Amino acid sequence: MAADTGLQLPGTVLDVAGTGDRSWSNDDNAKTESDSEYAECLHDKADYSNDFRLYNFGLTIPAGREIKGVKIQLxxxxxxxxxxxxxxxxxIENGSILSGCEDKGxxxxxxxNWYTRTLGGETDLWNCSLTSAICNSSTFGIQMKTYCGANQNNWHARLAWAKIQVFYEDIETAEVQDGAGKSEVIEVVVTGSFQDGLEQDGSAFAPESADVEEEASFSDSIVVHVGTVISDGIVRADAAAVTPEDEGDDGSGLLLAVASDSEYRNYSTKDQNLSYLWHGVITGIDSIKMTLSTKHGxxxxxxxxQVRFTPDAFGGLNHWSFSDWPPPKTLTAIFRCKIPGQQYSTKLFEGIxxxxxxxxxxxxxxxYISSYTETIPSGTxxxxxxxxxxLVGFFSKVCDVLGLTLDSSKAAVSPPAxxxxxxxxxxxxxxxxxxxxxxxHCFWIENGTLYLQAMANANGTLSLQNTNDYLRTPRxxxxxxVNRVVAESGEYVGSEYPFGNDYELSVNYTGDDSQLQAIYNLVNALWIDIxxxxxxxxGEFVPGKEVTVLDNRLAVESEAVLKMRAVVYDFMSRKITIGGDxxxxxx
Amino acid sequence: MKVISGDTILSVSLFSGTANVSYPVDNVLNEYPRKPFKATGSAATIRIAESGDGEAVAMFAANADSVTITSVVGTSVLVGDDESGEDIELGDDESGFTLTLCDTGEEPEELVYQYVKENENNGVIWMPISPSGYQRTLDFVCTVNAGHVEIGIIATGPVMTLREMERQTYQEGPVDYSIDLELQSGNFYRVDLGRSRQIPVSVYMWAGDGDDPGGDFTTYFDFYNDLVFPSGKAPKAWLLSESLDPARYALWGRFEVMPKLANWRSGFGIMSTLIREIN
Known part of the structure; x- marks a missing residue:
């Protein structure tokens, strides 16, 4: 399991004069994440741009960690x-290409069209010998060059931005342990998006209607990363990076890192005397929920x-207060979860x-969660x-448009057209x-990667055979x-529930009824909340994780097996509920 | 029984030693022992500017093995402009006596108070000090035998003296704030949110006119006017008994229940309240 720096923008760019035929202009535009402002090189036929260097990424990898890979995005x-x-x-480092470095141009x-090109990856060292000292160096970065062939004069090569992400050895595993000494090492990546209204009764997922259209409201997206040591990629409005943190062995519950334009604060639901002091100014927080939009994917x-703070968290009333009064209209926040005995907190998600x-x-x-606003034109x-x-090809295109990398390793072997x-x-x-x-299928986005997973596929296992592992009253x-699944002209009619309802889908995305039986099975599946x-x-939540529960309080001792689809973090009552079919x- | 009723600390700074940046020295002045000052070394000197009216120093959530407080009364004299902008000059007073400024050659008054931890003190240090009547500097030289200096609260101010508790009988009951969640096994998963002592207080006080005829004790109405009314539920440093170990009977606490007075015609009455420890 590797930790990573998150994708970081460069602090410095340099057009190296004399290294090519053409120079770059508006160089600094490559330091900011915007398609409308870019660095560019005006080419003629058969000429090369100058070397364009991007470095000073402000990486803070702990000393001595083994570097596992480097990913860049252009x-x-x-x-x-x-x-x-x-x-x-x-x-590069110090203006020179690292010894033996592979050319990925x-x-x-x-x-x-604008396209986010991803080079390297989590386990790709570019044939270099990298150390944390090299990667943390302000001169470590990227050197690129463009070329125009014999086709046309006066063509531009444009670079909107570049980012780098370094993966390194994670010496801490996120281990959870119950009172009986049972433990499990967790490796979890989850992504979801903001949506209100799915939860009505505290269950992790409670679809009341068979109508997909009523459930569908997915305009925003976020990155959720659970179960590993995180380098916070969060950047304040003044472009200063919020420092990654470790927390110490003690403490529990919610840790909320909050940043305004100029200040950064550690807040919690109680004073937590960790390696950093987390001030107990949060008087209440609604449950944090990760849910699937439909029961079938x-x-x-x-x-x-909402999050509620004591008023003295603002106005400079204490040294731990934000100095602004009235309180800033927006704050950037990272939500973390901490359990005693685990050195590092678990990052749940970032938000506004x-x-x-x-x-x-x-x-x-x-x-609020940041959103993806790219659209597909009418008539497409x-x-x-x-x-x-x-399906995999479709998501590959989705990733191109959204600037993401696709991981389809857990998608269906024969995805439908x-x-x-x-x-x-x-x-x-x-x-x-x-x-x-x-x-x-379900999908989530984490650190620039979209993970596509078939609902039928398991994604790790978790056994709750010890009755101290979970609370009373699983549901x-x-x-x-549902008796019949209908999608335009396609339908699947089951035989088990002739008294059941129709489940109507307004769009048939495959144009046939090949998927309808699988939907039928999932919407009729037993839903289990634990x-x-x-x-x-x-830190246990990972989509598709197969959870086994031994329940000896039912009339007949039983074993439940579910695939995890949803989780509710209730920090005020210190309870987490996982759910799935x-x-x-x-x- | 005593309580530091006011706050005479004007400012605090770190005179020597280095603070953990997450735990600055002014944390000793907030009312939360869990927001402490932490040094990065085994010694630190906290300098406090104090009005000179303090009669006791109390420290809570303090891991210091020794504390030496050096009290220095300031002697600087400023001669400058008056309200009209005129120079202040030496001259005569209204009675015709000559006004002069002279250096008597006396060194600033310096008093040293020392605390050395001998037994487990529960993080509590209580030290009587003498008021100076003039603004002074209190340097707290704190050292630990192992680890880093950590101080939760420093309080100093005028002290109210009450009688020992009625019949010298002390009760205390800790309250546990944990959350219990029932596990499938029938056991409880306990979220430990800490405990604090709650101590019923019952004290014989003078509630008539004038001073307490029975001794040099704070009267009920001074107690009410100078502590209860202005401070309310703000935590204060209490020494519940002067005859018992401060490690157990000094605490940082607040009124959980506002004091009640049962008075009778003699002018004496029983003040009763409930003090909740803040830890």
């Missing part, structure tokens, strides 16, 4: 189908409601706090939009959510049965 575009192209790309055409999303109410007793903020055929017409033409302009993330759900819920103490569940059988 957001680039050219002007035509043929040229210009990325000619060279190396890692390889003459890749830039294309005429979709985008795993996060909602977090938007001021909702100022009162004499509390200052209330709503929690999903069969021809990706280069390969399968798509057949649908959009009638309106739609958000990419919304369409992706519906397509995934229709094809009985086993059957929704109103409450557990924070100390067991913190599964089965219940007599032992």
């Amino acid at each position: 957001r680039m575009r050219g002007e035509g189908a043929l040229d210009p192209r990325l000619n060279e790309c190396y890692l 390889t003459d890749q055409l830039l294309g005429s 979709g985008f795993i999303q996060v909602s977090a409601g 706090l938007y001021r909702a109410r100022i009162g004499e007793e509390t200052v209330v903020y709503d929690v 055929s999903l069969a021809s939009w990706p280069s390969t017409n399968t 798509l057949s649908h033409t959009l009638q309106n302009e739609r958000l990419v993330i919304d369409v992706a959510d519906e397509v995934a759900a229709f094809c009985c 086993y819920i059957d929704e109103v049965p 409450p557990m103490p924070v100390s067991v569940g913190c 599964g089965s219940l059988d007599q032992v």
